[in-house]
Amino acid sequence: MKDISKLMNYRSDIRVVDATLRDGGLVNDFYFTDEFVKALYLTNIKAGVDYMEFGYKASRELFDENKFGKWKFCKDEDIRKIVGDNETDLKIAVMADVGRCDYQTDILPKNESPVDLIRVATYINTIPAAVKMIEDAASKGYETTCNIMAISGVRERDLEAALEILGQSPVNCLYIVDSYGALYPEQVQRIVDAYMNAGEKYGKKVGIHAHDNQKLAFANTIEAVGDGADWLDATYANMGRGAGNCAMELLLGFLKNPKYNIYPAVQFIEKHMNKLKEDGVVWGYDFQYLMTGLLNQHPRTAISFTKEGRKDYSEFYRELMVQDE
Amino acid sequence: MKDISKLMNYRSDIRVVDATLRDGGLVNDFYFTDEFVKALYLTNIKAGVDYMEFGYKASRELFDENKFGKWKFCKDEDIRKIVGDNETDLKIAVMADVGRCDYQTDILPKNESPVDLIRVATYINTIPAAVKMIEDAASKGYETTCNIMAISGVRERDLEAALEILGQSPVNCLYIVDSYGALYPEQVQRIVDAYMNAGEKYGKKVGIHAHDNQKLAFANTIEAVGDGADWLDATYANMGRGAGNCAMELLLGFLKNPKYNIYPAVQFIEKHMNKLKEDGVVWGYDFQYLMTGLLNQHPRTAISFTKEGRKDYSEFYRELMVQDE
Numbered sequence: 001m002k003d004i005s006k007l008m009n010y011r012s013d014i015r016v017v018d019a020t021l022r023d024g025g026l027v028n029d030f031y032f033t034d035e036f037v038k039a040l041y042l043t044n045i046k047a048g049v050d051y052m053e054f055g056y057k058a059s060r061e062l063f064d065e066n067k068f069g070k071w072k073f074c075k076d077e078d079i080r081k082i083v084g085d086n087e088t089d090l091k092i093a094v095m096a097d098v099g100r101c102d103y104q105t106d107i108l109p110k111n112e113s114p115v116d117l118i119r120v121a122t123y124i125n126t127i128p129a130a131v132k133m134i135e136d137a138a139s140k141g142y143e144t145t146c147n148i149m150a151i152s153g154v155r156e157r158d159l160e161a162a163l164e165i166l167g168q169s170p171v172n173c174l175y176i177v178d179s180y181g182a183l184y185p186e187q188v189q190r191i192v193d194a195y196m197n198a199g200e201k202y203g204k205k206v207g208i209h210a211h212d213n214q215k216l217a218f219a220n221t222i223e224a225v226g227d228g229a230d231w232l233d234a235t236y237a238n239m240g241r242g243a244g245n246c247a248m249e250l251l252l253g254f255l256k257n258p259k260y261n262i263y264p265a266v267q268f269i270e271k272h273m274n275k276l277k278e279d280g281v282v283w284g285y286d287f288q289y290l291m292t293g294l295l296n297q298h299p300r301t302a303i304s305f306t307k308e309g310r311k312d313y314s315e316f317y318r319e320l321m322v323q324d325e
Numbered sequence: 326m327k328d329i330s331k332l333m334n335y336r337s338d339i340r341v342v343d344a345t346l347r348d349g350g351l352v353n354d355f356y357f358t359d360e361f362v363k364a365l366y367l368t369n370i371k372a373g374v375d376y377m378e379f380g381y382k383a384s385r386e387l388f389d390e391n392k393f394g395k396w397k398f399c400k401d402e403d404i405r406k407i408v409g410d411n412e413t414d415l416k417i418a419v420m421a422d423v424g425r426c427d428y429q430t431d432i433l434p435k436n437e438s439p440v441d442l443i444r445v446a447t448y449i450n451t452i453p454a455a456v457k458m459i460e461d462a463a464s465k466g467y468e469t470t471c472n473i474m475a476i477s478g479v480r481e482r483d484l485e486a487a488l489e490i491l492g493q494s495p496v497n498c499l500y501i502v503d504s505y506g507a508l509y510p511e512q513v514q515r516i517v518d519a520y521m522n523a524g525e526k527y528g529k530k531v532g533i534h535a536h537d538n539q540k541l542a543f544a545n546t547i548e549a550v551g552d553g554a555d556w557l558d559a560t561y562a563n564m565g566r567g568a569g570n571c572a573m574e575l576l577l578g579f580l581k582n583p584k585y586n587i588y589p590a591v592q593f594i595e596k597h598m599n600k601l602k603e604d605g606v607v608w609g610y611d612f613q614y615l616m617t618g619l620l621n622q623h624p625r626t627a628i629s630f631t632k633e634g635r636k637d638y639s640e641f642y643r644e645l646m647v648q649d650e
Binding site for chain 1 (some may be wrong): 326327329332353508509511514515537539540541542543544545547548551566572574575578579587588591592594596599615621635636638639642
């Protein structure tokens with residue numbers, strides 16, 4: 001059983017990471033207004049959030065800057081326009097994808113940048129490339145995390161081997177990323193266990209980034225807290241790809257550290273997240289995401305189904321069922 | 326840790342209870358069309374659902390029959406119009422509330438009724454009255470459950486005392502009812518434990534009925550499964566009071582017994598539940614339910630907020646915060 005007395009209290013090592021711009025940006029191609037981003041930044045400060053992820057450091061060779069909002073690229077100058085010198089307790093994070101980031105040139109030394117944390121996102125089969133990026137970022141002075149995506153499709157032996165490699169890198173935190181929203185809490189518990197073994201051996205923190213395909217993003221996140229994970233991703237109004245993520249407001253309600261405040265989150269959601277929805281930005285649980293989560297598949301088919309405004313669930317079900325034959 | 330090998334397999338003692346008409350009826354005053362109810366009945370049969378709850382056996386002295394749909398009263402003749410002699414494996418349930426049911430007169434002997442199961446709903450302070458109703462129903466030949474509502478506000482000593490009393494009654498199953506959607510999974514685990522202790526001592530099954538105020542209805546239900554609860558309430562498209570219940574489609578996706586089929590559920594949701602939503606029936610998670618859940622309050626304030634179409638979350642937050650002073 002989870003230790004209730006520890007859950008009624010708090011661990012000062014918990015870190016809440018706001019991923020609204022980054023994972024939410026996948027829903028609106030990163031077209032957030034400066035007003036929105038500034039309000040989000042001020043909200044995170046007031047709410048006691050520890051890190052704010054501004055978006056991706058995506059390669060401008062690979063992606064056309066005219067086809068995305070600026071937070072897909074997170075130039076230091078754009079971040080500075082929002083945060084100035086960021087003389088606050090809120091740290092700034094960006095995500096860098098293996099194979100989709102020109103990190104050697106685009107990530108400047110930490111002392112020239114407003115960014116504090118580089119989150120390196122990788123699949124299980126590109127761990128050495130992730131290590132290269134982690135080493136580059138660490139040598140430039142950044143904190144780093146390694147976010148292993150699509151973890152629900154990773155064999156445990158492969159995971160253990162990957163965690164051994166990462167344990168010997170300078171990374172600060174090892175992240176579980178349930179990209180497909182496929183995991184049940186009892187499976188999260190086992191994966192956290194594997195991560196914690198490596199984390200304790202090598203002095204690394206463990207984090208979780210969950211998706212809500214089976215309405216378990218919050219449940220899986222607090223499961224992971226009870227199992228020892230300290231770094232927790234969340235997004236306001238659970239904005240994120242497909243079914244979305246763990247909702248910041250749920251997580252702030254759960255955490256007992258008095259440094260966290262739910263009220264600024266409430267104000268932000270009322271004013272800004274409701275408006276996004278009114279403006280037609282679509283995310284959140286629906287039946288099609290349950291199906292891809294249940295089948296441990298990438299949600300791309302469910303996202304297309306949503307974009308096309310389809311509601312023929314049973315036809316979608318049949319499409320998925322024949323796909324694997 | 327939960328025993329994964331048992332969760333990958335199945336317990337043949339699991340019983341899935343469809344509570345769509347009963348808890349969903351609280352959202353539309355029980356005005357379901359006969360076409361809807363008949364389709365739901367046929368869906369439950371095809372999906373392998375074990376019990377279908379048709380609604381309440383509410384007192385016609387207390388409640389005006391002209392102000393509610395017929396499933397608030399569940400006359401045997403109305404049920405018969407849907408199920409005939411119900412020569413199927415699906416059993417028929419109704420709910421009878423302590424103090425709101427004329428059970429002596431309105432519940433006929435089992436051999437004159439299409440109903441199989443009487444679910445007696447009670448608060449912790451009316452257990453002896455619930456026992457009377459259980460004894461009455463059992464003596465008439467019905468299966469019975471006792472559903473202890475608002476369990477998140479019950480002191481553990483009181484609960485143990487109540488379970489001791491109920492253990493000595495003829496009730497078949499002891500239900501956890503998280504009316505406020507206030508429980509986290511680690512708290513569910515402890516409550517299931519208390520119920521299982523009584524259940525094992527007295528030969529009673531344990532069940533759970535969860536609400537989705539903190540998006541934990543499904544998570545809490547599968548937590549309870551892992552802890553030994555066998556009777557599981559769910560509703561299609563999670564229709565139910567306020568934030569709604571555990572979604573049938575999520576639960577059927579989780580359960581491994583091949584007798585359960587998700588496809589008929591998908592078809593039903595596509596055709597009938599989507600239509601209810603289009604017709605303006607409102608239920609499901611929203612911020613106001615998170616707040617009442619978090620504060621362990623009855624959701625009535627959140628339901629009013631929803632009915633009034635309010636979106637001023639921060640004012641609602643302030644209203645709740647001063648309420649307890």
